[in-house]
Amino acid sequence: MTRRTRQAVYRTCWILALSAVAIPFVFPFLWMISSGFKSANEIFGQPNLIPSVWHWENFAEIFRYQPFARQYFNSIYIAIVVTLLVLVFSSLAGYALARIRFAGSALLMLFLLSALMVPEEVTIIPNFFLFKWLGLMDTHVPLIVLPVFGSHGIMATFLMRQYFLALPKEIEEAATMDGLSRFGIWMRIALPMSRPALAAVAIITFLFSWNLFLEPLVFVNSLNLFTLPLALSNFTDPYGLPLWHLQLAATSLAVIPILLVYIIAQRQIIESFAMSGVKG
Amino acid sequence: MTSVTLKDIKKRFGGVDVIRGIDLHVEDGEFTVFVGPSGCGKSTLLRMISGLEDITSGTLAIGEQTMNEVSAAKRGVAMVFQSYALYPHLKVRENMGFGLKVRKLEKAEIARRVNEAAATLKIDDLLDRYPRELSGGQRQRVAIGRAIVGNPDVFLFDEPLSNLDAELRVHMRSELASLHRRLRTTMIYVTHDQIEAMTLADKIVVLNQGRIEQVGTPRELYTRPRNVFVAQFIGSPKMNILPVAGLQASSRFIEHLPEGASCIGMRPEHLTIVDASHGMLKGRLTLSEYTGAGSLLHVSLPDGTVCLVLQNGPSAPKIDDEVGIDISRDDMHYFDAEYRAIRAN
Secondary structure (H helix, E strand, O other), rough: OOOOHHHHHHHHHHHHHHHHHHHHHHHHHHHHHHHHOHHHHHHHOOOOOOOOOOOHHHHHHHHHHHHHHHHHHHHHHHHHHHHHHHHHHHHHHHHHHHHHOOOOHHHHHHHHHHHHHOOOHHHHHHHHHHHHOOOOOOOOEEEEEEEHHHHHHHHHHHHHHHHHHHHOOHHHHHHHHHOHHHHHHHHHHHHHHHHHHHHHHHHHHHHHHOOOOOHHHHHOOOOOHHHHHHHOOOOEEOOOEEEEEEHHHHHHOOOOOOHHHHHHHHHHHHHHHHHHOOOO | OEEEEEEEEEEEEEOOEEEEEEEEEEEEOEEEEEEEOOOOOOHHHHHHHHHOOOOEEEEEOOOOOOOOOOOOOOOOEEEEEOOOOOOOOHHHHHHHHHHHOOOOOOOHHHHHHHHHHHOOOOOOOOOOOOOHHHHHHHHHHHHHHHHHHHHOOEEEEEEOOOOOOOOHHHHHHHHHHHHHHHOOOOEEEEEOOOHHHEEEEEEEEEOOOOEEEEEOHHHHHHHHHOEHHHHEEEEEEEEEEOOOOOOOOOHHOOOEOOOOOOOEOOOOOOOOOEEOOOOEEEEEEEEEEOOEEEEEEEEEOOOOOOOOOOOOOOOOOOOOOEEEEOOOHHEEEEEEEOOOOOOOO
């Protein structure tokens, strides 16, 4: 066997092995998409990937069943607003904690990080009463405010702080000599130099907001204000049982933005998870 | 062109005195080098002049104006950092013009000054590159260019050549010297490399533990060091300091010692190896380091002290040979018990 043939065999074996490992991960996803085109009865028949009859009308039905387009828009705009706000606040706070010397800054960071230890389920009740008292129930405000200033915002601040700490101080001193103020250094030097960290925070935040379920469930009642995770769970019959064909068709549509983000920014996503130490 | 005057400048970090009262005057257009071992406070002093570090007490004046409370950008100084400190997200052209843009100069004026500085430093063809696309020497040139475009009254250099390889360092050193000749602007330069200090400076300030040990021209510091610290810091290899007590030397050597001399200083390059029966000092050769142009000989004296001798030429005595060491009286330095220089009659 020549060296070239040996390499080809080796390569083929690798591809086959990896494909075998990928099946458990890819099959449910493909099954979800194909089931979106099946009737409710066929879904629980043979677990075949190709529908016997293609039910394209499932996708039209989604939009008739509830204001799905509006809910889709809600998820998109909330995720974008949350991402932008988290980027602004986490980079400002992270920069201040990394670079401005003030009494108790390390203690403050420790205090903030300790908030990460408190599970969301514990704080949801006080938050519920707070937003009720503020008259913000059944609005999108809690869905924006909580990720920005809650544990996710703290995590983002921590990530940004760590990144800013690693930036060379001399560059900022050169900017000081050039006449920039502290705010100018943050905006014109530190931020452009932190693009990888900002990209990581943006991706993680977008995914976090997109997948948020508990908060919409607690704070939102009107169908028009639902976000996608809540809307998906709402495809039920009058007895409360899931309408699987509609739910899976809707889920197939719901993953499109995330899929697009993954395809466009694969490298940054992997880096961002490596950087944040969280799972995807 | 502007002078820089420091009056009783002090700096304290927490409970530690880093700069312990510096008085210094840097003349218009002078190239002054701060030199000293690591931790002596030379960079801190430079940063205090730049405005990057607050002054705990004392007065700093640039020209006629007191600068203690003036912000770094308004002192009329430009600084070149050891790590170049170029903005990685900006091209060379934008890096050089950044300060002018912050000062809201017109675009045409910025372009004119950047092009002029680039031509001076021969980096015209690098203007549209990012710093990551440049070599160390090119980056250093850009950093100097960024300083030049602002037409500062004073240039500050914080060990700007430390990150370059030996060959490039020598080349950039000569470029800096010619830049100073061309601009005739006041320059203050920090280095721990005494060769850099000797070759570049009009005036050297030797610092140690936050204090000035001596200020003078390179020649003054080499020929008339004020104390043992300066004597040993300036010159390479460093000066041999031999305690007079216990020294077994020829009568010719001992009888000319000035009163109060407790140590004798002899530069290795001023010593010559002679026959054991003729030298002022006698010893045994323990090590010979070949340097190309000659050899650095380690001679062990009877009291155990090792005396370094820099011998030119290819020949050198053999290890364990008994040798004599000779020196001209004019090349000898004398120090008292407190390591201060004593001038011979």
